[in-house]
Amino acid sequence: MPPVQYELIKECPRTKARAGILHTPHGSFETPIFMPVGTQATVKTMTPEEVRELGAGIILSNTYHLYLRPGSELVRQAGGLHRFMNWPHGILTDSGGYQVFSLGPLRKITEEGVQFKSHIDGSTHFFTPEKSMQIQMDLGADIAMAFDECPPYPAEFEYAKRSLEMTTRWAKRCQAAHTREDQALFGITQGGMHADLRRESARQLVDLDFPGYGIGGLSVGEPKPLMYEMLDVTVPELPKNKARYLMGVGSPDCLLEGVARGVDMFDCVLPTRVARNGLAFTTHGKVVIRNAEYARDFERLDPECDCYTCRNYSRAYLRHLYKAEEILVYRLLTIHNLHVLLNLMRNIRQAILEDRFVEYKKAFLDKYGQENHS
Amino acid sequence: MPPVQYELIKECPRTKARAGILHTPHGSFETPIFMPVGTQATVKTMTPEEVRELGAGIILSNTYHLYLRPGSELVRQAGGLHRFMNWPHGILTDSGGYQVFSLGPLRKITEEGVQFKSHIDGSTHFFTPEKSMQIQMDLGADIAMAFDECPPYPAEFEYAKRSLEMTTRWAKRCQAAHTREDQALFGITQGGMHADLRRESARQLVDLDFPGYGIGGLSVGEPKPLMYEMLDVTVPELPKNKARYLMGVGSPDCLLEGVARGVDMFDCVLPTRVARNGLAFTTHGKVVIRNAEYARDFERLDPECDCYTCRNYSRAYLRHLYKAEEILVYRLLTIHNLHVLLNLMRNIRQAILEDRFVEYKKAFLDKYGQENHS
Numbered sequence: 252m253p254p255v256q257y258e259l260i261k262e263c264p265r266t267k268a269r270a271g272i273l274h275t276p277h278g279s280f281e282t283p284i285f286m287p288v289g290t291q292a293t294v295k296t297m298t299p300e301e302v303r304e305l306g307a308g309i310i311l312s313n314t315y316h317l318y319l320r321p322g323s324e325l326v327r328q329a330g331g332l333h334r335f336m337n338w339p340h341g342i343l344t345d346s347g348g349y350q351v352f353s354l355g356p357l358r359k360i361t362e363e364g365v366q367f368k369s370h371i372d373g374s375t376h377f378f379t380p381e382k383s384m385q386i387q388m389d390l391g392a393d394i395a396m397a398f399d400e401c402p403p404y405p406a407e408f409e410y411a412k413r414s415l416e417m418t419t420r421w422a423k424r425c426q427a428a429h430t431r432e433d434q435a436l437f438g439i440t441q442g443g444m445h446a447d448l449r450r451e452s453a454r455q456l457v458d459l460d461f462p463g464y465g466i467g468g469l470s471v472g473e474p475k476p477l478m479y480e481m482l483d484v485t486v487p488e489l490p491k492n493k494a495r496y497l498m499g500v501g502s503p504d505c506l507l508e509g510v511a512r513g514v515d516m517f518d519c520v521l522p523t524r525v526a527r528n529g530l531a532f533t534t535h536g537k538v539v540i541r542n543a544e545y546a547r548d549f550e551r552l553d554p555e556c557d558c559y560t561c562r563n564y565s566r567a568y569l570r571h572l573y574k575a576e577e578i579l580v581y582r583l584l585t586i587h588n589l590h591v592l593l594n595l596m597r598n599i600r601q602a603i604l605e606d607r608f609v610e611y612k613k614a615f616l617d618k619y620g621q622e623n624h625s
Numbered sequence: 626m627p628p629v630q631y632e633l634i635k636e637c638p639r640t641k642a643r644a645g646i647l648h649t650p651h652g653s654f655e656t657p658i659f660m661p662v663g664t665q666a667t668v669k670t671m672t673p674e675e676v677r678e679l680g681a682g683i684i685l686s687n688t689y690h691l692y693l694r695p696g697s698e699l700v701r702q703a704g705g706l707h708r709f710m711n712w713p714h715g716i717l718t719d720s721g722g723y724q725v726f727s728l729g730p731l732r733k734i735t736e737e738g739v740q741f742k743s744h745i746d747g748s749t750h751f752f753t754p755e756k757s758m759q760i761q762m763d764l765g766a767d768i769a770m771a772f773d774e775c776p777p778y779p780a781e782f783e784y785a786k787r788s789l790e791m792t793t794r795w796a797k798r799c800q801a802a803h804t805r806e807d808q809a810l811f812g813i814t815q816g817g818m819h820a821d822l823r824r825e826s827a828r829q830l831v832d833l834d835f836p837g838y839g840i841g842g843l844s845v846g847e848p849k850p851l852m853y854e855m856l857d858v859t860v861p862e863l864p865k866n867k868a869r870y871l872m873g874v875g876s877p878d879c880l881l882e883g884v885a886r887g888v889d890m891f892d893c894v895l896p897t898r899v900a901r902n903g904l905a906f907t908t909h910g911k912v913v914i915r916n917a918e919y920a921r922d923f924e925r926l927d928p929e930c931d932c933y934t935c936r937n938y939s940r941a942y943l944r945h946l947y948k949a950e951e952i953l954v955y956r957l958l959t960i961h962n963l964h965v966l967l968n969l970m971r972n973i974r975q976a977i978l979e980d981r982f983v984e985y986k987k988a989f990l991d992k993y994g995q996e997n998h999s
Contacts, residue, residue, distance in 0.1 A: 292945065296952045298933075321920070321945040329923055329941060337937045546695070549703055559672075563711045567703060571666065571695040578670045578952055 253462035255394055255435035257282070257494040257515065263608045267486060267513030270603040273309070273494055275341045275393040276433050277333065280308030282494065283510045285501065285596045286343060286518040287589055291316050292326070292336040295523050296582045297589075299338040305558075305586065306593040309341030309393070311518040314386050315350035319369050319376075323389035331391030342392040343518070346383045346425075346439070349467070349499065352401040360400060362417065380424035388431040396465055397425040399439040404472040411443030415452040422459055437496065439465040444477055446484040453488035463494040466514070470499045479508050486513040503532060503595055503619055507612045510599055522592050526584035529573045532591045536620045538566070540584065545570045558590035559583075627836035629768055629809035631656070631868040631889065637982045641860060641887030644977040647683070647868055649715045649767040650807050651707065654682030656868065657884045659875065659970045660717060660892040661963055665690050666700070666710040669897050670956045671963075673712040679932075679960065680967040683715030683767070685892040688760050689724035692750075693743050697763035705765030716766035717892070720757045720799075720813070723841070723873065726775040734774060736791065754798035762805040770839055771799040773813040778846040785817030789826040796833055811870065813839040818851055820858040827862035837868040840888070844873045853882050860887040877906060877969055877993055881986045884973055896966050900958035903947045906965045910994045912940070914958065919944045932964035933957075 258272040271282045287294045287302055290313045294302045302310065312332060317323055329335040332342055351358050351365045358367035364379030383398035398421050402414045418441045429436045438461035442448035456464060466485055469478045482497070489495050494515045500506070501519020509517060522532065531538045533553035538545075540552075548566040560569075560583040572580035595615070602611035632646040645656045661668045661676055664687045668676050676684065686706060691697055703709040706716055725732050725739045732741035738753030757772035773792045776785050792815045803810045812835035816822035830838060840859055843852045856871070863869050868889045874880070875893020883891060896906065905912045907927035912919075914926075922940040934943075934957040946954035969989070976985035 291949045291951055292942070293951050293953045296956075298953065298956070320949055321941070325921060325941065325945075328921060329939065335939070335942055337942075547699060547702060565703065565709070567695070567699065568666070568709055568711075571699075575665045575694055577665055577667050578955060579667045579672065581952060582670075582672070582956075 253435050254433050255462055255494075257463065257492060259491060261604050263603050264606065265609050266511040268510045268599070268603050268608045269513060269515065270600045271494070271515060273341075273515070275309070275435075277339060277341050277393050278308060280341055281600055282515040283506075283596055283599055284308060284516050285506065285592045286311045286516065288312075288518055288520045288523060289336065289338075290520070291320070292332060295527065296578070296585045299336065301586065302338075302589070303340060305589050306597060307340075307589070309343055309516075310338060311343050311345060312336075312390070312392065313350060314344050314347040314383060314390065317344075317390060318347065318386050319371055323386040327389040327391070333391065341394075343394040344387050344390050344392040344396065345498070346387070346396040346398040347378055348383070348396075348399040348439070349401050351378055352403075362420075364398075365400075380421040381428040384425055384428040384436075388429070388434065391431070391434065393434060394463065395429065395431075395434050395436050397422045397436060397438050397461070399441060399467050401441065401468045401471070402443045404444065406443045408443075408445055408448070411441070411445055411448050414443070415441045415448055415455070418452065419455040419459075422456060422461075426459060435462045437461055437463040437465050437494075439467040439498070440485055440489075441468045442481070442485070443468060444473055444481060446480070449481050449485045450488055453485050457488060457490060461493070463496065464489050465496045465498050467498050469497065470505070475505065475508070478505070479512065482509065482512040482514065489513075501592060503592065504616060506592065506595060507599065507615060510603075511608070511612060522588035523585050526588045527581045529580070529584065531584050532588050534618055540566065540569050540580070541573050542570075552587055553591075556587065556590065558587050560587040560590075627809050628807050629836055629868075631837065631866060633865060635978050637977050638980065639983050640885040642884045642973070642977050642982045643887060643889065644974045645868070645889060647715075647889070649683070649809075651713060651715050651767050652682060654715055655974055656889040657880075657970055657973055658682060658890050659880065659966045660685045660890065662686075662892055662894045662897060663710065663712075664894070665694070666706060668959075669901065670952070670959045673710065675960065676712075676963070677714060679963050680971060681714075681963070683717055683890075684712060685717050685719060686710075686764070686766065687724060688718050688721040688757060688764065691718075691764060692721065692760050693745055697760040701763040701765070707765065715768075717768040718761050718764050718766040718770065719872070720761070720770040720772040721752050722757070722770075722773040722813070723775050725752055726777070736794075738772075739774075754795040755802040758799055758802040758810075762803070762808065765805070765808065767808060768837065769803065769805075769808055769810050771796045771810060771812045771835070773815060773841050775815065775842045775845070776817045778818065780817045782817075782819055782822070785815070785819055785822050788817070789815045789822055789829070792826065793829040793833075796830060796835075800833060809836045811835055811837040811839050811868075813841040813872070814859055814863075815842045816855070816859070817842060818847055818855060820854070823855050823859045824862055827859050831862060831864060835867070837870065838863050839870045839872050841872050843871065844879070849879065849882070852879075853886065856883065856886040856888065863887075875966060877966065878990060880966065880969060881973065881989060885982070885986060896962035897959050900962045901955045903954070903958065905958050906962050908992055914940065914943050914954070915947050916944075926961055927965075930961065930964065932961050934961040934964075
């Protein structure tokens with residue numbers, strides 16, 4: 252039996268939304284779930300205890316970054332990533348495929364793998380499916396991801412087709428190379444923005460019988476409705492008894508739309524990254540804390556939020572810290588943004604369990620405001 | 626009765642060290658005490674709860690910085706500094722005198738006050754004793770400090786003499802201008818590195834009957850033995866029933882030497898500032914965490930320390946975070962360094978109470994290593 256199992260608890264009768272439990276070697280976590288990103292073995296600005304206290308069960312960490320620094324072999328020596336970073340709960344590592352894709356002109360793709368240059372020192376490296384597996388086995392996350400090729404947006408049909416086929420071949424090589432029994436290996440479906448290719452990729456990956464599936468190559472610059480369309484054609488191909496993970500998605504509206512289409516897992520740097528740029532999600536939309544209008548605004552960031560930040564600090568204080576470039580503000584906004592998303596996921600799950608997901612989704616989006624840009 | 630009272634509990638029979646309690650409107654705090662610095666209304670990288678949990682009772686915040694940003698009037702509107710920054714315990718504000726002194730060529734001193742240019746935007750400002758009082762009353766700390774003139778090191782006898790006399794005249798103006806009854810105003814003694822002037826300044830200030838005394842103009846670049854000499858001549862002039870505060874001093878060895886000479890209160894940016902530069906105090910001296918020797922060192926930062934950082938993270942992890950410029954490392958090293966100093970003060974107090982301060986001091990310094998540079 253694979254070390255990670257998805258248990259379906261409840262389906263929404265009117266959408267594809269579902270509530271479940273993801274069982275991993277480091278705990279069982281309620282889904283749908285949002286996974287905060289800890290790129291370099293730390294969720295930026297936060298201690299692991301704080302991340303856990305906000306309700307996060309699984310975090311994502313990055314194969315590409317940890318391979319370059321401090322090196323996956325060092326992490327293995329340290330007793331694995333859980334111990335190295337003091338996070339005894341769930342961890343998922345991406346495969347490095349997306350980061351290498353993001354390097355653009357710094358990388359070169361062949362059937363064997365991808366050659367790329369380090370963003371840190373320009374040194375040349377070569378990732379193959381086998382190499383990605385070795386690194387991820389060294390890191391020792393609960394869930395490893397297959398090494399995929401993520402086509403850019405927009406990508407021609409022919410390119411996206413070749414890419415999905417190579418991704419399938421690479422997925423097989425990943426399965427052959429992956430030998431760690433306390434770690435699950437998830438496949439990643441691709442197919443660009445072409446419905447036929449999305450279906451084809453999903454079918455090929457499902458044939459390989461992974462214990463869970465990432466949906467890759469979305470949130471790469473396409474309009475949101477197009478992303479939703481791709482989800483609409485992909486998710487029905489995936490087995491009901493396995494987790495579905497929409498990679499790199501994390502704005503409140505996309506989380507709701509993803510859940511409605513049957514997604515169980517999400518990750519995104521958005522809540523932590525924008526926090527460091529002084530931007531907060533609130534129930535009434537976004538707040539840019541440096542704005543002069545908040546200079547003497549002694550109210551809380553979000554009147555309806557009960558996170559640590561909102562309970563204890565005013566917008567005026569947060570603005571002061573931001574203008575003064577004080578580290579505390581990056582912490583406080585990160586806490587708030589993660590709370591908003593993790594709390595949203597809890598509320599979504601509760602709504603699914605109580606057969607009122609559709610109403611909850613509508614009420615949330617009416618207040619928050621739709622965002623149709625990607 | 627002044628709102629801040631010093632209660633003497635126990636004197637060391639062999640040195641001038643003493644244990645006491647400082648009673649303030651926001652709590653009573655055991656002395657000798659180290660006050661972490663929260664320059665811009667935040668102890669850098671830390672939440673107030675974390676600072677308190679480490680054992681800090683009083684923090685210092687800066688008049689000069691808060692006057693420039695966000696403005697003391699705004700802090701008053703927010704309900705005062707305690708509320709603005711979510712710190713319900715003791716606060717002491719400096720007078721701005723030292724910061725203005727530090728600006729060097731950006732300032733011009735007259736009998737009336739000091740004209741200076743902002744380090745933020747170059748705008749021109751004028752601080753007088755009355756202005757410093759107004760700002761500090763707006764901020765609403767438990768303890769305000771008199772506006773003084775801090776001579777540079779080295780300073781000629783004549784300069785230091787004129788400076789101490791002006792500081793006394795300014796101290797009287799501060800007393801006249803200070804009207805807030807829930808806030809104590811401490812005087813600051815000066816006198817450069819001249820024993821006679823140190824005594825003279827202390828006597829003049831004592832005549833003005835402040836409820837507590839800062840010892841200013843030390844730790845400005847002079848050798849440590851010279852600073853200790855100045856303490857030796859200053860402290861005996863100060864009344865036993867009032868707190869003595871050595872300003873801007875915070876290395877472990879200086880804290881021990883200061884306490885031995887009768888000092889009750891200290892503040893310093895050192896533990897928090899050096900933390901952000903990757904430097905940790907340990908019981909065996911300093912550790913520069915970026916050093917390559919720690920890359921695969923999976924031991925704790927200080928084997929004898931039980932702070933949060935030492936309990937949960939290895940040197941290898943801290944080094945990784947530092948190399949990756951992750952904010953968490955600044956937090957973890959700040960926690961550790963503050964713990965070391967606050968724990969040192971607790972141990973010092975306990976040793977005084979148990980008549981073994983001299984032995985404790987020797988044992989600590991033998992292990993830590995003397996630092997004779999300033």
